[in-house]
Amino acid sequence: MSLAHAVLTSLLEKPSSGYDLARRFDKSIGYFWHATHQQIYRELARMERAGWIESSIPADAGKTRKKEYRVLPAGRTELARWAVQSAPPAELRDEFMVKLRADAVLSEVDLRPELARHLALHQEKLAHYLAIEARDFPTTRTLSRHARIQHMILKKGILFEQGSVAWTQEMLCLLEQLAAPAAHP
Amino acid sequence: MSLAHAVLTSLLEKPSSGYDLARRFDKSIGYFWHATHQQIYRELARMERAGWIESSIPADAGKTRKKEYRVLPAGRTELARWAVQSAPPAELRDEFMVKLRADAVLSEVDLRPELARHLALHQEKLAHYLAIEARDFPTTRTLSRHARIQHMILKKGILFEQGSVAWTQEMLCLLEQLAAPAAHP
DNA sequence: TGCTCCATGTAACACGTTACATGATTGC
DNA sequence: GCAATCATGTAACGTGTTACATGGAGCA
Numbered sequence: 001m002s003l004a005h006a007v008l009t010s011l012l013e014k015p016s017s018g019y020d021l022a023r024r025f026d027k028s029i030g031y032f033w034h035a036t037h038q039q040i041y042r043e044l045a046r047m048e049r050a051g052w053i054e055s056s057i058p059a060d061a062g063k064t065r066k067k068e069y070r071v072l073p074a075g076r077t078e079l080a081r082w083a084v085q086s087a088p089p090a091e092l093r094d095e096f097m098v099k100l101r102a103d104a105v106l107s108e109v110d111l112r113p114e115l116a117r118h119l120a121l122h123q124e125k126l127a128h129y130l131a132i133e134a135r136d137f138p139t140t141r142t143l144s145r146h147a148r149i150q151h152m153i154l155k156k157g158i159l160f161e162q163g164s165v166a167w168t169q170e171m172l173c174l175l176e177q178l179a180a181p182a183a184h185p
Numbered sequence: 186m187s188l189a190h191a192v193l194t195s196l197l198e199k200p201s202s203g204y205d206l207a208r209r210f211d212k213s214i215g216y217f218w219h220a221t222h223q224q225i226y227r228e229l230a231r232m233e234r235a236g237w238i239e240s241s242i243p244a245d246a247g248k249t250r251k252k253e254y255r256v257l258p259a260g261r262t263e264l265a266r267w268a269v270q271s272a273p274p275a276e277l278r279d280e281f282m283v284k285l286r287a288d289a290v291l292s293e294v295d296l297r298p299e300l301a302r303h304l305a306l307h308q309e310k311l312a313h314y315l316a317i318e319a320r321d322f323p324t325t326r327t328l329s330r331h332a333r334i335q336h337m338i339l340k341k342g343i344l345f346e347q348g349s350v351a352w353t354q355e356m357l358c359l360l361e362q363l364a365a366p367a368a369h370p
Numbered sequence: 371t372g373c374t375c376c377a378t379g380t381a382a383c384a385c386g387t388t389a390c391a392t393g394a395t396t397g398c
Numbered sequence: 399g400c401a402a403t404c405a406t407g408t409a410a411c412g413t414g415t416t417a418c419a420t421g422g423a424g425c426a
Contacts, residue, residue, distance in 0.1 A: 002280050003385080009287045019405050032282035039386065041407060064394060065406055076291070083287045083294045089303040090279035092345050095187050095272055097217035097338050102194045102268045104334040106261070109268045118274040145363050149289040152356050153282050159348045160277050167344055171337050178330050188413080204377050224414065226379060249422060250378055 003043050004052075006033045008071055008079045011053060015070045018044050031157050044069060052078055100171075112175050119168040126161035129154060186267075189228050189237075191218045193256055193264045196238060200255045203229050216342050229254060237263055285356075297360050304353040311346035314339060 006029050010021055021044075022037035024030075035043075047053045052075030058068040071079075096118065103109050137143070137151045191214050195206055206229075207222035209215075220228075232238045237260030243253040256264075281303065288294050322328070322336045 001384080002283060005287065006283045009283060009290060012290045013286075017405070018407095029283060029286060032277055032279045034276060034278070034386095036387070037405090038388085038407080042385095045407095062395085064404070066404085067406085079287050080291055080294055083284045083291065083296070084299070086299055086302065087280055089306055089349070090277070090281060091219060092217055092275070092342060093219070093278070094217045094275035094341070096275060097341060098187060098191045098194060098214060099268045100334055100338055101198075101214060102190065102264050104331045105194060105197045106265055106268065107330060109265055111268070114269070114271055117271065121274055145292060146289045148359060148363070149285055152352075152359060153285055155355075156279070156282060156352050157277060159352055160345075163344045163348050164274070167337075167341050170340075174333060174337060178333070186412080202377075203379095219414095221415070222377090223379080223416085227413095230379095247423085249376070251376085252378085 002033065003035055003039060004047055005079055005082050006035070007040060007043050007047070008052065008075050011069055011071045012076070012079070015068055017058070017066050017068055019066075021069075032153070047075065050074075110175075110179075112172065112179070115168055115172045115175065119165065119172065122161050122164040122168060126158065126165060129158045129161060133158065187218065188220055188224060189232055190264055190267050191220070192225060192228050192232070193237065193260050196254055196256045197261070197264070200253055202243070202251050202253055204251075206254075217338070232260065235259075295360075295364075297357065297364070300353055300357045300360065304350065304357065307346050307349040307353060311343065311350060314343045314346060318343065 006025075007021065010016075010024060010029055014024075016024070018037065018041050022035070022040050025033075025035055025040065044053065044055075048055060048069070051072060053069045053071055055067040055069050058066060060066075096114075099111060099114075103111050133151070133154055137147070137154070143151070191210075192206065195201075195209060195214055199209075201209070203222065203226050207220075207225050210218075210220055210225065229238065229240075233240060233254070236257060238254045238256055240252040240254050243251060245251075281299075284296060284299075288296050318336070318339055322332065322339070328336070
């Protein structure tokens with residue numbers, strides 16, 4: 001049950017509506033823990049029932065159905081309890097590796113177009129992360145504890161995308177070689 | 186629906202029982218696509234109903250309930266269809282990053298023991314992968330198409346673990362610094 | 371006899387995805 | 399007036415996890 005805790009963290013950083021949460025997820029925690037708005041609404045409803053959070057109608061709601069959620073002490077306690085709990089480290093889960101194995105055994109499919117597409121996507125994401133880094137962490141020194149941890153989280157994403165870019169390029173290269181052996185005229 | 190295709194691939198490599206599949210998963214495809222034996226049995230039952238695979242009682246079954254599954258032409262076709270289908274590249278999904286964010290906002294938990302544990306696990310996994318590499322791919326040249334693709338899949342795992350080790354060390358270092366600022370006597 | 375390993379499964383539940391529904395507000 | 403965006407939800411389904419059940423084979 002990790003989504004609940006991701007939502008708690010996000011709400012501690014800034015109390016918000018489910019809709020806002022869903023959007024902020026897309027560009028912060030969502031880089032490491034994606035969730036759709038339906039999951040988030042479901043989780044918010046559960047957590048309110050559990051007494052971890054409470055909702056109110058914010059000042060800027062007007063005639064909309066907008067609600068704002070805040071973390072209650074019970075939620076904070078629960079988050080701290082969960083955070084120090086031991087859990088297995090993240091595992092790689094990559095559908096494309098399965099496709100490669102299928103290619104290796106079938107040897108009748110061409111995965112190069114898909115690889116090229118992935119390469120572009122990884123490069124795009126990497127560029128995006130690097131832009132965030134340049135904007136938010138221009139200097140390593142003299143930053144608050146909070147900022148330095150956030151920077152390390154971002155670095156994890158950068159490392160992952162750099163690895164992905166490098167590997168995808170090498171793989172593409174290999175498939176080119178295998179497709180055109182002894183290609184000199 | 187990716188588990189089905191992982192199982193198809195594995196069965197093409199070697200027809201086997203559900204039990205054997207589950208164990209082979211643990212140390213091949215399972216590095217990139219983990220599955221429990223319950224998932225595998227469920228998937229095998231579905232695929233047999235769908236006509237992608239068929240089962241028979243193998244010669245070495247004796248009085249056990251052992252069954253052996255083989256891929257049918259329909260299964261092979263389905264695998265090829267799926268393999269060239271476009272899909273989004275793998276995303277990072279790391280619970281520990283959520284914990285770090287929680288730490289950043291709570292600043293009352295100590296994640297160092299857990300980080301140290303993860304570091305050891307990553308190093309162990311990396312050593313394991315490198316041992317497999319040394320054993321199965323002593324030379325890059327003169328290998329078959331199949332082996333060279335398999336090697337690249339393994340390299341992806343190595344790259345991931347290397348990145349994880351490096352990042353975890355740096356993170357541990359930072360948490361030490363933050364815990365003991367200006368520590369010279 | 372009792373233990374571990376082989377081998378297959380059922381059931382219940384938690385989590386994630388997809389499609390659809392509803393209605394108000396904002397901008398052209 | 400119409401489309402896009404804000405905002406919240408229901409329903410159905412697919413996938414993954416956990417706990418439990420069953421029974422044979424091999425061994426001390």
